[in-house]
Amino acid sequence: MGEEHDGPILADPNGRQYRTDDPVASRALSAVFGRQLELRPETTIQHRDETPLHIVTTSSLAALARLSGRAVDERRFRANFIIDTGTDPVFREDNWARTELTVGSEVLIRLGQGMPRCLMIDQD
Numbered sequence: 001m002g003e004e005h006d007g008p009i010l011a012d013p014n015g016r017q018y019r020t021d022d023p024v025a026s027r028a029l030s031a032v033f034g035r036q037l038e039l040r041p042e043t044t045i046q047h048r049d050e051t052p053l054h055i056v057t058t059s060s061l062a063a064l065a066r067l068s069g070r071a072v073d074e075r076r077f078r079a080n081f082i083i084d085t086g087t088d089p090v091f092r093e094d095n096w097a098r099t100e101l102t103v104g105s106e107v108l109i110r111l112g113q114g115m116p117r118c119l120m121i122d123q124d
Helices: 023-033 058-068
Strands: 009-011 017-019 055-057 081-083 100-103 107-110
Touching: 009 023, 017 023, 055 058, 058 081
Parallel strands: 055 081
Antiparallel strands: 009 017, 100 107
């Protein structure tokens, strides 16, 4: 890239970097995902996560699959952690607000109120 840029940078799986305001970035995304995609600047509707950590459970993915009638790709949620809670189709994490999770033997995560369901992940 070589030049200074204050905006986000897109990196493809091969490590090539693109300025997100460059149309080449949209073409690179389209090539990787095999369908036409376009990066656009933010509008008045904010597209950001409301919490610094996003956790999704496998049981919630199963519940969404049941509701939508088709498999749900976990990548759609951009979660930091996907916790295996089985395949029972229930939203288990709805009851986890203000509790603590241990990750490994040294990391303790204190959960807050939770993140509202995001409209960005709605099915087509």
